[in-house]
Amino acid sequence: MxxxxxxxxxxxxxxxxxxxxxxxxxxxxxxxxxxxLRIAPSDGPPPAGRFDGLILTSANAAAPLAGAGLPAAPVFAVGARTAERAARAGLHPVLCADGDAADLARLVAAHVRPGGALLHAAGEDRKAEPAARLTAEGYRVTTWTAYAALAxxxxxxxxxxxxxxxxxxxxxxxxxxxxxxxxxxxxxxxxxxxxxxxxxxxxxxxxxxxxxxxxxxxxxxxxxxxxxxxxxxxxxxxxxxx
CATH class of the missing domain: 3.40.50.10090 (Rossmann fold)
Known part of the structure; x- marks a missing residue:
């Protein structure tokens, strides 16, 4: 065609x-x-504490993460659009993997030592990566459901x-x-x-x-x-x- x-x-x-x-x-x-699908904010409060890195695998989680009031930490975004949304929401510094979950895990490992505390702000429906890989490499990963995509x-x-x-x-x-x-x-x-x-x-x-x-x-x-x-x-x- x-x-x-x-x-x-x-x-x-x-x-x-x-x-x-x-x-x-x-x-x-x-x-x-x-x-x-339609995006709806999560009712769950963000976790308290300080993190060595904040992970974004979806642009939809950028605004909730920016509004969570967490202490400043590097933001690791899976791609350019997610990084752009994070920066626009006021998050900084933002580092971009410009790829997939494996690229994102490698980017985190290049900037945060194993054993570091990471927060993954994600949707209710999400894949195991990159959290599974980072956990296996010794990082302490907390996942926060920042939004839901409702069918x-x-x-x-x-x-x-x-x-x-x-x-x-x-x-x-x-x-x-x-x-x-x-x-x-x-x-x-x-x-x-x-x-x-x-x-x-x-x-x-x-x-x-x-x-x-x-x-x-x-x-x-x-x-x-x-x-x-x-x-x-x-x-x-x-x-x-x-």
Missing amino acids: GNEGMRIWVSRPEPGAGRTARRLAERGHTALVAPV ETALPEAAARALRDRDGAPPLTAALHFSRRSAEIAAHLCREAGLSGAFRALAHYCLSADVAAGLVELGVAAHFVAARPSEEALLAGLAASD
Whole structure:
């Protein structure tokens, strides 16, 4: 399929969805913003005490961490967008791994001695890394649930109408998937709406191999997998793949 001027479903939660839509428009594409997750703050208080490093694996945890009132400590961000959000929230200094969880663990190890106390501010739904690796290397890791990503209970109406070609707009031809969970929820909600076939027919652009694996397990082929887990690499795939 050609990829000039595609109409693309962005199912990631806000505020990221709106930013992605603007970046798609800059590339000549049209975004259908219909998130299947919504971000909600955590009710749990942040842990007390002083930490040698603060870990961010999601930009959504930056603002809660900045508002936690913890003593200043280096912030280790998994990627450029997360680092940018952390700096904008007033956290400093911010060091960026610009990669994945393994890169983040290596960055922490380069600046904090084993035995140091680390705080991982994360979402309710999170992966074991980098906390598991850092714990195995002798760090004392405390994980704080700073926010929750809540799944929508039904397919957003805008997405349903587009998948049925009933919204009077150009056909929906592709979908961007930024997390395994959001991809799996999108697939589930489409199945519940009787739109599995239309969902499978889209070109699915995935942020990482893990995201793609979640779709493949559901019988959905991944059209493109970003070389690095960054929005820039994912959007580059719109021009690189065919």
